[in-house]
Amino acid sequence: MLVLLVGVLVVGGLVYVGYKVKQKAHAVNQRLSQLDTENQLDGLKKDMDGLAKGTGGSPDLKSALDGLSGLTKESSAGGLKGALAGLTGALGRAVTHSDGLPVLSSSDHVVPCGASAFPAQSKARVPFKPGTVLTTAWGIKYGDVESRNTIDAIDDSTVSTTNVTPEYKNDNGSMARAMTIANRNCNGDYRATDSYMTVNSTRLPRLMHDLTRFRMSDKCFREIKSTGHTSLTYVDIWNVSNGVKLTHQAGTLSRVEPGDVKYPLIVNDQRVELPAIHLRGPMMVPDKDPRPEGQRPKTSAGELFVLDDPADPLVLNWRLKDPLYHDGNFRVEVVKINFPVAKPENVLEKQLTQAKRAVTYGIYFDFNKDTLKPESAPVLKEIADAMTHNPDWKLTVEGHTDNIGGDPYNLDLSKRRAAAVKQALVGEYNIAGDRLLTNGFGASHPVAPNDTLEGRARNRRVELVRQ
Numbered sequence: 001m002l003v004l005l006v007g008v009l010v011v012g013g014l015v016y017v018g019y020k021v022k023q024k025a026h027a028v029n030q031r032l033s034q035l036d037t038e039n040q041l042d043g044l045k046k047d048m049d050g051l052a053k054g055t056g057g058s059p060d061l062k063s064a065l066d067g068l069s070g071l072t073k074e075s076s077a078g079g080l081k082g083a084l085a086g087l088t089g090a091l092g093r094a095v096t097h098s099d100g101l102p103v104l105s106s107s108d109h110v111v112p113c114g115a116s117a118f119p120a121q122s123k124a125r126v127p128f129k130p131g132t133v134l135t136t137a138w139g140i141k142y143g144d145v146e147s148r149n150t151i152d153a154i155d156d157s158t159v160s161t162t163n164v165t166p167e168y169k170n171d172n173g174s175m176a177r178a179m180t181i182a183n184r185n186c187n188g189d190y191r192a193t194d195s196y197m198t199v200n201s202t203r204l205p206r207l208m209h210d211l212t213r214f215r216m217s218d219k220c221f222r223e224i225k226s227t228g229h230t231s232l233t234y235v236d237i238w239n240v241s242n243g244v245k246l247t248h249q250a251g252t253l254s255r256v257e258p259g260d261v262k263y264p265l266i267v268n269d270q271r272v273e274l275p276a277i278h279l280r281g282p283m284m285v286p287d288k289d290p291r292p293e294g295q296r297p298k299t300s301a302g303e304l305f306v307l308d309d310p311a312d313p314l315v316l317n318w319r320l321k322d323p324l325y326h327d328g329n330f331r332v333e334v335v336k337i338n339f340p341v342a343k344p345e346n347v348l349e350k351q352l353t354q355a356k357r358a359v360t361y362g363i364y365f366d367f368n369k370d371t372l373k374p375e376s377a378p379v380l381k382e383i384a385d386a387m388t389h390n391p392d393w394k395l396t397v398e399g400h401t402d403n404i405g406g407d408p409y410n411l412d413l414s415k416r417r418a419a420a421v422k423q424a425l426v427g428e429y430n431i432a433g434d435r436l437l438t439n440g441f442g443a444s445h446p447v448a449p450n451d452t453l454e455g456r457a458r459n460r461r462v463e464l465v466r467q
Contacts, residue, residue, distance in 0.1 A: 101290050105243035110207040113157040113186035119218055124311035125274070126267065127339055130154060133375075134214055134314075135336035136198075137453045142169040143368060143404045144456055146335065147200070148375060149214065152182075159185045161213065163200040168367045182206055185213055192219045195248075197235040198318060198332045203244045204237065211235050214314060216306055221313040224277060224306070229254035234283060234302070234320065238290040245290035249297070249320065253279035253304055260308050263316055264454050266336040269347060269362045269379070271458065275308040276316055283320060297322040335457035336361060348379070348464065349386035352393070356466040359447075363421060363462045368405070370416035372424055380421070383464065384429035397421045398463040399440040402456035407442055414440030421462060437467070 121127040134149045147165040154160070160182065167178040181200045184207040189195075195211035216232070223230040231252050237244040256278040263276035283302040300322035307314040319331035351358035362379035365371060372380075387393055399414035399421075418438035425431040448455035 099245075099288060099290055101245045101288060103240060103243040103245060104203075104205055106203055106205060108205045110205050111209070113184075113207070113209070114188060115157050116186065116188035116191065117156065118154045118159065118187040119190060119311065121311055125309045126307065126312055126314060126337055128154075128215060128312045128314070129339065131340040133336075133338045134334055135338075135457075137333050137335045137457060138331060140168070141171040142173075144402070144453055145367065146364075146457070148364075154187070157187055158207070159187060159190070159213075161185075165200065166367045166373075183208070183213065185211065190215065190217055193217050194220055194231050195233040195235050196315065196318070199236050201237055201244060203239065216313050216315055218310070218313070221306065221310060224253075224255065224279070225310070229279070229281070232302075232304075234318070240290065247285070247289055247291060249283035249285055249300060249302070251281045251283040251302055253281040253302060256280055261305070263305055263307075264448075264458075265316065265334065266361045266457065268338055268341070269360055274316070276305045277308050279304045279306070295324060297324045300325070331453070333453045335454055338362070346382055346386060348382050349389065352386060352395075352464060352466050353390075358464045360462050360464070361458070361460075365417055365420070368413070370413065370420045372420050376424075380424055380429065384425055384431055387425075387431050387435065394435045394437070394467040396437040396439060396465040396467060398465060399438075400445055400459060400461050400463065401443050402459045403443040403446070403450040404456070407444075411440060411442035411444075414442045416440070418462070 118128075121129050126132075128151060130151055130153055132151045134151075135146050136149060137144050137146045145165065145168045147163055150162045150164075152160045152162055161184075163179070163181045163183060165179045165181075168176050170176050179200065179202060181202060183200065183204075186207075186209055189210060190212050193210050193212060194217065196216060197208065197211045197213055216230075220230040220232060229252050231250070233248050233250040236247045236249075238247050260275040261278050262273040264271065264273050266272075267274075280301070280303050283300045285297055285299075289296050300320045303317075303319040303321070304315060305317040307316055314334065314337075317331060317333045321328055322330070348358040348360060360379050360383075363376045364373040365376075366373060383395075387395065397418045399416075399418035401410040401414050403410070405413070415438070418440050422433070422436045422438050425436060426433045443450070443459065446455075446459045447461070448458040450456050450459060
């Protein structure tokens with residue numbers, strides 16, 4: 001009886017289904033906990049038959065039933081435990097597949113991409129090439145979270161990228177752990193698919209077919225340029241016990257303005273305004289969807305800004321407005337782009353020479369901390385080189401934040417971050433400590449409104465002042 005009760009607990013924990021199937025599962029659990037006679041075992045089998053039908057007639061459940069068919073009241077504990085283990089697994093798998101949608105996981109075998117050249121980037125305004133880094137942001141209750149997406153390689157069939165998301169505090173106050181995830185997509189899909197994904201997950205297969213990341217396909221972009229609209233499917237995920245299921249929202253997005261709009265962005269550490277096409281349209285959820293009814297939107301308002309560049313139509317901003325998505329505030333926005341150039345100019349040194357003040361957005365810290373991230377190394381070296389070339393210079397390092405978190409907290413954080421920059425320059429680049437002063441201003445010196453992700457990204461900065 002103890003083995004049975006343990007089995008009941010495990011089975012009960014796995015079952016997450018619709019109302020009618022829940023009732024059948026409850027009946028099975030009741031039979032298990034009261035199994036005394038062979039007649040009751042027969043009753044259990046009947047309930048299992050009903051549960052199997054309610055979850056789609058799973059072959060796994062039939063196999064589990066076959067395992068139970070030889071059991072009697074006098075069966076050994078080992079035999080009973082084995083049958084229960086089979087039943088538990090069958091229930092979990094059958095319930096997971098009850099909506100008919102496949103479950104994906106990171107251990108899935110993936111089919112390699114077919115040979116296809118990636119669209120040429122030689123004339124791209126912002127080239128999509130190895131070394132390009134796209135920093136995306138989304139806003140949550142406790143602050144903006146920035147993810148760095150690096151294009152690692154593009155071969156004759158596949159785009160390989162790495163997403164790095166720091167630890168951050170969820171809207172519910174719990175900490176989400178830091179993630180580094182490798183993704184791959186097919187070159188051919190960047191030419192012709194109409195599906196787009198922004199989500200990163202350790203539970204997804206590392207190679208995803210029939211969708212793009214970061215930019216829309218050439219096909220969709222050509223449709224926008226020629227007709228003013230395109231059909232797009234947004235792909236997201238829904239977590240289940242043994243992996244994820246894909247969710248889809250599809251619709252037609254149409255131009256809002258007849259011409260381009262100016263889209264503010266930080267490119268290679270400088271604020272620029274890029275030409276973008278602004279689109280909107282309703283996004284519908286198909287009948288088959290893995291989400292429970294109360295968590296499944298019907299129609300959401302889609303909004304997208306795409307870089308007006310046929311060589312590289314980057315999706316600069318994607319929004320889905322629905323109360324079920326972060327209280328209606330879901331959006332993924334590109335706030336910074338860095339890409340390699342043949343002969344990089346030391347822009348900081350030039351600014352300090354001409355204006356005695358320089359602004360950098362390329363110094364990165366852990367979320368709400370003063371810990372420098374490794375990605376800060378290129379800018380730290382640029383500062384060190386400028387001071388080495390100009391040995392008479394003395395600089396003040398100023399820290400600035402956005403307005404999320406409260407004034408006292410932000411003031412202290414900005415001071416600690418400025419001190420961390422000095423410490424790195426002294427300890428790692430051998431700059432004399434008496435050549436550097438530090439100060440912090442919190443959110444008191446904004447350079448942009450704090451009511452947008454892009455504005456807050458600009459306000460989170462380090463400034464250098466020549467004394």
